[in-house]
Structure formats: C-alpha cells, structure tokens
Amino acid sequence: MAAEATQAIGWWGVLLAIAAGTMRGGTPFLFVSLGECLTEKSGKINLGLEGTLLTGAMTAYGVSYLTGSPWLGVIAAGIAGALLGVIHGWLSQQPRVNDVAVGIAMIIFGSGIAFFFGKPFIQPKAPQLPTIDLGNWSDIPALQAALQITPLFLLGLAIAPVMNWFFRSTRWGLFVRAVGDSPEAARAMGVSIFKVRMLSIIAGSFLAGIGGASLSLYYPGLWTERISSGQGLMAVALVIFARWNPIQCLWASLLFGGAQALGPALQSVGIKEGYYLFNAAPYILTLFIMIFTCSSKKMISGAPGALGTSS
Amino acid sequence: MSEKLLLGLSRRQVIRGLLATTAFGVTVKFGTGCTSEGSEQAAADSGTGGGDGQPITIGFIYVGSKDDYGYNQAHAQGAQGMVDKFSGQVNLVEQASVPETTEVQEAMRSMIDTDGAIALFPTSFGYFDPHIIKVAEEYPEVQFFHAGGLYNEGLPDNIGSYFGYIxxxxxxxxxxxxxxxxxxxxxxxxxxxxxxxxxxxxxxxxxxxxxxxxxxxxxxxxxxxxxxxxxxxxxxxxxxxxxxxxxxxxxxxxxxxxxxxxxxxxxxxxxxxxxxxxxxxxxxxxxxxWTNIYSKIAEDILAGKTLVDGGIEHILRGGLKEGxxxxxxxxxxxxxxxxxxxxxxxxxxxxxxxxxxxxxxxxxxxxxxxxxxxxxxxxxxxxxxxxxxxxxxxxxxxx
Known part of the structure; x- marks a missing residue:
C-alpha cells in the first residue's frame, strides 16, 4: 500500500499530466472524430454522435459487467452505436429531411436510451480493459501511471492512417469521396448514394460507440449519466478543425485531450487563479479555430462539396 | 409552383419544423416516461397498502440517480431506512434524476395530486428557490422539507429546512x-x-x-x-x-x-x-x-404535528451528536x-x-x-x- 513515492515531481507534473491526458482523454475524441470524419466525407453530418457516445459507454459498461469480458463490451458498444447509425442514416436521407435536425433529435434519443437502460449499472463495478504498461522501465511511479495506455488508443492510432489510405487509394474510398463531393457525378458512375452514405454513417457510429467504451472501460472508467460532458459535440467541431483529414483528426484529438488535463494539473502545482479559464481552454481553442478558419467568401478547403446540402 | 408560401414559410420549412418538433416530442416523452416509473410503482403500492390505519404518503425527489455512491444515494438510503422503521404507516413515493427546473414543480404537484403525498422532501439545494416556495404557496396543507437550509422568516409557514454539520x-x-x-x-x-x-x-x-x-x-x-x-x-x-x-x-x-x-x-x-x-x-x-432525521420528522408527522402549528421546528440542524x-x-x-x-x-x-x-x-x-x-x-x-x-x-x- 502507498507504494507511490513521496517525492513530488513539481512542474514536470504539469507536462506529464498533459502528456498523459493526450492519451487518456484523447481516445474518445479520436474515435468520435474519426467516425464523424468518415460520415462527413460522404456528405452527411451526424450531430447525434454525442448520444452515440453515451449509448456506447453505457452498453460497454453493462455488457462488460454482465459477461465479465470488457472486450465483448467494446464490441457491443460498437454495435449499439451502429444501430443508432442505422436510424440516423435512414432518417437523414429521406426527402427534404435536414440531417442537422435529425442529429439533434438523435442526441436526445441516444442519451435517453443510455439513461434508461443505464440505471442498474451506475453502482456496480465492471471489469476494465487491460492497459499496456509502457512505463515499466522507469522507477518513477508518476511516469508509470502516465504511460499506462489503453489498447483502444493504439487501435485508434492505427485507424487514422488506414482511413487516410482508404480515402486516397481505394475504390471504395473514391466512392465515399465522390458521393460527398458531387453526388451527381457519383450517380453517373452508377454508385448508390443512399447505400454509400448509409454505410459511412453506420461505420462512423460504430467508431463513436467504441469511443464511448473507452470512456466507461478505461478512463475515467465508470458509467454515470454525466460521463460524456459534451465530448461528442466537441468532436464534431474537431473534424472541421482537422479539415476532414483523418491524420489531422488524430493530432486534434490529442490536443483536446491534453487541454482537458491543463486546469487540474496547474492547480496541483499551485497556479490557483483562473481555473475556470483553464478548464475552458479546449472550448476557447475551438472558438478561435472556428473564427480563423471561417470565411464568407469560400468553402473551407477540404470540405466535402455536398456537405449540408439536401441533395 | 410547389414553393407556395404558407404563412410566410415554405412548405419545406413547415415540414422540417413539424418533423423536428415530433422527433423532439417523442424523445422527450420517452425521457419522462422512464423517470416517472418510480412514482407509478409507488402509487400502485399505496393502492394495495391502504387498509386499516390509513398510511400517510411521503414523497422524495432526487436530482440524480439513487445509486450514485454519493449525495442522492445517501438521501435515498435515509428515506428507505425511515420507511422500514414505519412500515405499514408510511408510503414512500420517489422520483430520481429530476433537474432543478420547473420539472421539479411538476414532480411535486404530481406527487401531491396523484399520489396523495402530505409531506415532500425535495432534496437538492437548487430546488428551493423558486420551485419549493411556489408550490408550497399553492398547497398550504402539504409540508415541505428542504435539505440545505435556505429557510428564513417570511417564507410560507409550511416550509422547513434541515441540514447536518458533516x-x-x-x-x-x-x-x-x-x-x-x-x-x-x-x-x-x-x-x-x-x-x-x-x-x-x-x-x-x-x-x-x-x-x-x-x-x-x-x-x-x-x-x-x-x-x-x-x-x-x-x-x-x-x-x-x-x-x-x-x-x-x-x-x-x-x-x-x-x-x-x-x-x-x-x-x-x-x-x-x-x-x-x-x-x-x-x-x-x-x-x-439521514435515516435518523427522516424518522424523527416522520414520527412527528404521524403524531399530527406540523410546521405551521410549530410542532416541528422550521430549522433542524445537527452533527455527529444529533445523528x-x-x-x-x-x-x-x-x-x-x-x-x-x-x-x-x-x-x-x-x-x-x-x-x-x-x-x-x-x-x-x-x-x-x-x-x-x-x-x-x-x-x-x-x-x-x-x-x-x-x-x-x-x-x-x-x-
């Protein structure tokens, strides 16, 4: 007990907390933003990923608790997310339906589902995902703890370049981009716009569900109704910030994850003033990025052409 | 021709609005459907429990879930402990995850009108002003007890406050x-x-x-x-x-x-x-x-004492010694x-x-x-x- 060393690491703690925060807190951002990136590339917006994230977190925790297998929980979270994706994919492609409005309804629906079925899982303790300890070479306990990373993070790290390659170099990736950029051209190619968008939304929601699993089964590692605290919505903004590029989604997620750790870490070394400001750091960052990247004259470079249109 | 305007709105906008409203309504309905489950359950209980001795009904409202290992769980356990002590005499009506908005007023009214609660314990700090004050004015015969101690002279007589020096x-x-x-x-x-x-x-x-x-x-x-x-x-x-x-x-x-x-x-x-x-x-x-304090209040209510006649103190405080x-x-x-x-x-x-x-x-x-x-x-x-x-x-x- 209390093996934790008594030596304080002072200011290094802030850097360490941010570094650890990028991996701990960045994982859900990473999955949701990759999912949203795929969805938006096909020309549809899915704001409902906030609800998907909550449903994923609840499903993962519940299944992990009931079956004793956290990995089964991760898969179940993905499937639960995909089911919500089916609803969004179908609804948002009906004639004259606005995908933003459907997305907002899906936020409420997804969180309602999660709260309703999640009631019995608030108290019990579910088995957590195993972590990969990269810090065993060091004898500083703080470093060891910071380097306990989840396999889900590595999975997300792998998905980002794969998705980038998928968009650039595969036939299917071309279909997704074509449908997103110019639906007419895609239709002329003989590609079913409905099917491509449906599959993109389902796959994107599957990833967001897994993002939820990383919240409830890794960090902070529990199920409460307040667990997502708006991360699903932040991730949607993050995709714009990342210019619909999966690799940049990765960097953006790490940045936002690290920013979350800033407020508490600074307080722990004695920067007492302005913690509300530090806590708001990620949001302020988002706001500035939005201001600097928006333009009334032209579309943001990299934006799928058909995004937000009803075609 | 299809873009005819209806009250200045295009048909497309009207349909869009209707759809969004419906979707919102359906999901919100779903939300309330699951929160009021507890009170329906309790209402059914009170129907079967009513026999000799006429049990009284006491309502509890929590801001979060009842098993959060925290503030709400403590109150819910206290309520349960109180009911166990007076089983057969007191019926418990509970509603969890009620936000500190007008929704809590609705929860209180439904507990009074539908379940026949004669005393309410809305436990969250933010329920007090204006929600409890407003409903307490509407139902002067019902007693309201609030955790957190914001009561002072001049507020309706049927409000009391209790809090502990933890x-x-x-x-x-x-x-x-x-x-x-x-x-x-x-x-x-x-x-x-x-x-x-x-x-x-x-x-x-x-x-x-x-x-x-x-x-x-x-x-x-x-x-x-x-x-x-x-x-x-x-x-x-x-x-x-x-x-x-x-x-x-x-x-x-x-x-x-x-x-x-x-x-x-x-x-x-x-x-x-x-x-x-x-x-x-x-x-x-x-x-x-909370079991102690809830039991004490329940005992007083069963004995016919009220806040209005001064039988129950308006301000109840205590620490370790008072339990x-x-x-x-x-x-x-x-x-x-x-x-x-x-x-x-x-x-x-x-x-x-x-x-x-x-x-x-x-x-x-x-x-x-x-x-x-x-x-x-x-x-x-x-x-x-x-x-x-x-x-x-x-x-x-x-x-």
Whole structure:
C-alpha cells in the first residue's frame, strides 16, 4: 500500500499530466472524430454522435459487467452505436429531411436510451480493459501511471492512417469521396448514394460507440449519466478543425485531450487563479479555430462539396 | 409552383419544423416516461397498502440517480431506512434524476395530486428557490422539507429546512488522513468554492493539523458538481505531486475513490460509504445519516404535528451528536493508535465539548479570521457564510 513515492515531481507534473491526458482523454475524441470524419466525407453530418457516445459507454459498461469480458463490451458498444447509425442514416436521407435536425433529435434519443437502460449499472463495478504498461522501465511511479495506455488508443492510432489510405487509394474510398463531393457525378458512375452514405454513417457510429467504451472501460472508467460532458459535440467541431483529414483528426484529438488535463494539473502545482479559464481552454481553442478558419467568401478547403446540402 | 408560401414559410420549412418538433416530442416523452416509473410503482403500492390505519404518503425527489455512491444515494438510503422503521404507516413515493427546473414543480404537484403525498422532501439545494416556495404557496396543507437550509422568516409557514454539520466527520477524517499519510500532503477535490465546500476543506485541514501541524491540504476545484474526467485528472495530478491521501466534495465521489485506489494511495470518503470502491486504500469517510432525521420528522408527522402549528421546528440542524452524520468504519490501513486518536475526538463531539472553529485562526493569506480567545460554535450563522481557506490549505477561492 502507498507504494507511490513521496517525492513530488513539481512542474514536470504539469507536462506529464498533459502528456498523459493526450492519451487518456484523447481516445474518445479520436474515435468520435474519426467516425464523424468518415460520415462527413460522404456528405452527411451526424450531430447525434454525442448520444452515440453515451449509448456506447453505457452498453460497454453493462455488457462488460454482465459477461465479465470488457472486450465483448467494446464490441457491443460498437454495435449499439451502429444501430443508432442505422436510424440516423435512414432518417437523414429521406426527402427534404435536414440531417442537422435529425442529429439533434438523435442526441436526445441516444442519451435517453443510455439513461434508461443505464440505471442498474451506475453502482456496480465492471471489469476494465487491460492497459499496456509502457512505463515499466522507469522507477518513477508518476511516469508509470502516465504511460499506462489503453489498447483502444493504439487501435485508434492505427485507424487514422488506414482511413487516410482508404480515402486516397481505394475504390471504395473514391466512392465515399465522390458521393460527398458531387453526388451527381457519383450517380453517373452508377454508385448508390443512399447505400454509400448509409454505410459511412453506420461505420462512423460504430467508431463513436467504441469511443464511448473507452470512456466507461478505461478512463475515467465508470458509467454515470454525466460521463460524456459534451465530448461528442466537441468532436464534431474537431473534424472541421482537422479539415476532414483523418491524420489531422488524430493530432486534434490529442490536443483536446491534453487541454482537458491543463486546469487540474496547474492547480496541483499551485497556479490557483483562473481555473475556470483553464478548464475552458479546449472550448476557447475551438472558438478561435472556428473564427480563423471561417470565411464568407469560400468553402473551407477540404470540405466535402455536398456537405449540408439536401441533395 | 410547389414553393407556395404558407404563412410566410415554405412548405419545406413547415415540414422540417413539424418533423423536428415530433422527433423532439417523442424523445422527450420517452425521457419522462422512464423517470416517472418510480412514482407509478409507488402509487400502485399505496393502492394495495391502504387498509386499516390509513398510511400517510411521503414523497422524495432526487436530482440524480439513487445509486450514485454519493449525495442522492445517501438521501435515498435515509428515506428507505425511515420507511422500514414505519412500515405499514408510511408510503414512500420517489422520483430520481429530476433537474432543478420547473420539472421539479411538476414532480411535486404530481406527487401531491396523484399520489396523495402530505409531506415532500425535495432534496437538492437548487430546488428551493423558486420551485419549493411556489408550490408550497399553492398547497398550504402539504409540508415541505428542504435539505440545505435556505429557510428564513417570511417564507410560507409550511416550509422547513434541515441540514447536518458533516464537517465534524470531515474533521475526524482529517485526523485519520494526517496520521496515516507518509508525505504529509493531503488532497481535496472540490466542485465549487461555496461555503459548504470551504467548510469541509477547512475542517478536514484543521483536523489534520491538530495532530500533525506541518500537514498541508492541496485543493483542486473542478468547477462543477459532476465532472468525471476532471475529477480523474485532478486526482492523478495530486498523486503526481506526492499527495497520498485524497478526499472530495463532489456529487459522486466514485471517480476520485477509484482513481486513488488505482494509483495506490489512500482516500477518505464523502456522502456515503465508498469502502467497496477502494478496499485497500479506504481509510474512513464522512457519511450522511439521514435515516435518523427522516424518522424523527416522520414520527412527528404521524403524531399530527406540523410546521405551521410549530410542532416541528422550521430549522433542524445537527452533527455527529444529533445523528445527522457518521463515520465510515475504519479501513484496514488505519493503525490502532490512529483509531484511538480519532475515537477520542469523536467522543468529544458526542458530549458536545468539541469546537472546531476557535481563535486564533488565520486564513491562508495570513489574515486573522477568528481572533484569539473567540469560539464559533457549529450553530454560528457566520460559519455558514465561510469565504476563506484556513492556513495550511493550498488553493484559492477566487475563480
């Protein structure tokens, strides 16, 4: 007990907390933003990923608790997310339906589902995902703890370049981009716009569900109704910030994850003033990025052409 | 031609609006459908339970879920304990996860009109103004009891307030923490710098420094009552700074306790018993004990006493001695010496001789807040306006 060393690491703690925060807190951002990136590339917006994230977190925790297998929980979270994706994919492609409005309804629906079925899982303790300890070479306990990373993070790290390659170099990736950029051209190619968008939304929601699993089964590692605290919505903004590029989604997620750790870490070394400001750091960052990247004259470079249109 | 305007709106906009409204309505309906489940259940119970003796119905409203290992769980356990004591005489109606909005007014009205509740306990702090005041005016025959103590003269007569001095339990938890800590650094994760939180931090620190004057408490405010990720980050950062005992004042201490256990440090609980979450590191904890106070109020109501005729006090207060709060059982890491020291102070609280806030007391800026020779008893209203952190606390109440 209390093996934790008594030596304080002072200011290094802030850097360490941010570094650890990028991996701990960045994982859900990473999955949701990759999912949203795929969805938006096909020309549809899915704001409902906030609800998907909550449903994923609840499903993962519940299944992990009931079956004793956290990995089964991760898969179940993905499937639960995909089911919500089916609803969004179908609804948002009906004639004259606005995908933003459907997305907002899906936020409420997804969180309602999660709260309703999640009631019995608030108290019990579910088995957590195993972590990969990269810090065993060091004898500083703080470093060891910071380097306990989840396999889900590595999975997300792998998905980002794969998705980038998928968009650039595969036939299917071309279909997704074509449908997103110019639906007419895609239709002329003989590609079913409905099917491509449906599959993109389902796959994107599957990833967001897994993002939820990383919240409830890794960090902070529990199920409460307040667990997502708006991360699903932040991730949607993050995709714009990342210019619909999966690799940049990765960097953006790490940045936002690290920013979350800033407020508490600074307080722990004695920067007492302005913690509300530090806590708001990620949001302020988002706001500035939005201001600097928006333009009334032209579309943001990299934006799928058909995004937000009803075609 | 299809773009004909209807009241200045295009057909497309009208359809879009209708669809969004319907979707919103369906999902919101779904939300209320699941929250009112409890009260329907209870209403069914009261239907079957009504026989000889005419049981009374008492309603409880919680802001969060009833099994959050925290504030709401403590109240729900108290309500259950009270009903168990008066089984057959009291029916319980409960509703959980009711936000501090007009929704709580609806919950109260439905408990009164549909379930026939004659006394209500809306337990969250933010329910009071304006919600309880408004509904209390509408139903003068129903009695309202609010946890958190905002009642004062001039408000409707059928409102009462009750609250406990749980900082007495925090004082003892501070003693246990200081004597178990190796580094002499304690950590406190707080939600917001409001008087109740500050009082807990100060009492915890004063308790710790009463046995080891060199001990310090590091405070981190997360900014809100439920911020799971920030609570986890705060705990991790404190461990990195060499802190080896943490406690907290947030709605659900689950994250802080579990993170502390994961990092192999000690923790002391708050609100309810969290020993199951940290079997190795849990030292003790400051718990609410609402069963006593709820039973006492229920007994008075059954005896026909009311707030209006003065049979029940408008302001009910108490600490360890009055049974408003208690300590969790000591964990395995607490030494016999420590237990004895803590039990001695507990005995002083029980016989009423213990005073936490007495002079000379300085805040952490070096200003004297209580002059030497002065004492502030727990009932002192000045303590309920606390706006300082005592010497030995590292943190700031400014934002």
């Amino acid at each position: 900082d007495e339990a925090q004082y003892i938890a501070g003693i246990v923490a200081a004597m178990t800590s190796r580094s002499g650094k304690l950590g406190f994760v707080g939600a917001k710098p409001i008087p109740q939180v500050l009082r807990n931090i100060n009492s915890y620190t004063l308790g710790a420094r009463s046995v080891k004057p060199e001990v310090t408490t590091q405070v981190i405010f997360t900014g809100n009552w439920a911020e799971p990720i920030k609570e986890a980050e705060a705990t991790n950062s404190m461990v990195d700074q060499g802190i080896d005992v943490v406690t907290c004042h947030v709605d659900s201490p689950k994250v802080v306790m579990e993170t502390a256990e994961k990092r192999g440090i000690y923790c002391t609980g708050y609100h309810a018993d969290q020993s199951a979450l940290a079997p190795k590191g849990y030292l003790t904890g400051a718990e609410w004990d 408003f709060c208690k300590l969790s059982a000591y964990g395995s890491a607490v030494s016999a010496d420590t237990q004895k020291a803590a039990d001695d102070v507990l005995a002083q609280f029980m016989d009423g001789s213990m005073v936490i806030y007495k002079g000379e007391l300085k805040d952490n800026q070096g200003n004297v807040v209580i002059a030497s020779g002065q004492e502030m008893k727990q009932l002192d209203p000045k303590l309920e306006e606390m706006n300082y952190l005592v010497e030995g606390v590292s943190g700031s109440i400014g934002s």
